[in-house]
Amino acid sequence: MTITQTALKARFGIILAGAAALTLAINDVSVPFSYARGFSPPTVVLARFAFLLASLVILLPVVGLSYRLPKAHMRHALGSGVATAIATLGLLGSFAYLPLGLAVVILYTFPILTALLESVYTRRLPGMVECACLIAALAGIGIAVGFNDVAIAPMGILLATIAALGFAVSIFWNSIKLRTADGTVVTFYIAIAGIVTVALYLAVTGNFRVTSQSGFSAWLPLLVTCFFFTLSFLAMFKAVEFAGGAPTAMLLNLEPVFAIGLASLLLGEDLTLARVVGSTLVIGAVVVSEIARKGKDVAVEPVG
DSSP states (O other): OOHHHHHHHHHHHHHHHHHHHHHHHHHHHHHHHHHHTTOOHHHHHHHHHHHHHHHHHHHHHHTTOOSOOOHHHHHHHHHHHHHHHHHHHHHHHHTTTSOHHHHHHHHTTHHHHHHHHHHHHHTOOOOHHHHHHHHHHHHHHHHHHOOTTOOOOHHHHHHHHHHHHHHHHHHHHHHHHSTTSOHHHHHHHHHHHHHHHHHHHHHHHOOOOOOOOOSHHHHHHHHHHHHHHHHHHHHHHHHHHHHOHHHHHHHTTHHHHHHHHHHHHHSOOOOOHHHHHHHHHHHHHHHHHHHHHTTSOOSOOOOO
8 A cells, every 4th residue: 555545544534533523422412312211321332232233234245345354353353342332331330420521521531541552552652742632632621511510429430430441442452453454344343242241231230221102203312322323433443444543532532522512502502611612622632633643654553
């Protein structure tokens, strides 16, 4: 592959990462409607992974891809899927102990953790611009979501930290061990691991609960959530394949920014000055980060 082809592939990966952030935000805004219909949070997580798997069972033959991965890639993809499922369950669990704003800010330390993991792996220190942009993006998210009447709960902090670490490990794992594998096939195995992990959790906790309402309208919010969750995961792991873990994680900082805008548009939430300022800081950090990264080789090469 030529340098030009590599650059174009990386650029397309950045676009996919932005699309993943947007579709994740749409998923975020639609999830409360599923809860309002009576679905429990772990049930929603299980349904999302099941919808993702069913979609890939249909999609892979259509686009001419095999269900199989080399054995080594398969093990890594399943491991990444377990990390993703644990992260999702950890995030939902943290909402029971922490204000949503604090949980989101802790979660969005995962781009910093991803960059640090890649720096350790490649035995290099993160660049000054990279560090500054990551910290600025985190600060912007904190300003945007706010900290009104924050109650510190150790269990909530622990669960949110587990979520951040789980997503960082999953993206880093894909970036390092699965860059040569097709991201769509990798997502197929991540979905399998996600279903198994969440199903085991539900079997232990007995927290499986669906709506008691009848009719298509009762299930529609769950279907919307599952659809956009599927789009986001397909885009996210394809972005990791094309652009790398750290750039993808950085672009995902746009998710809460998009969520704030959508919540204002669709749910009637106030678009306060703090949210505007915080969102602007996040977007600025992402733009500066990508300008600084432009022209560099985004592929992560391990040091032997």
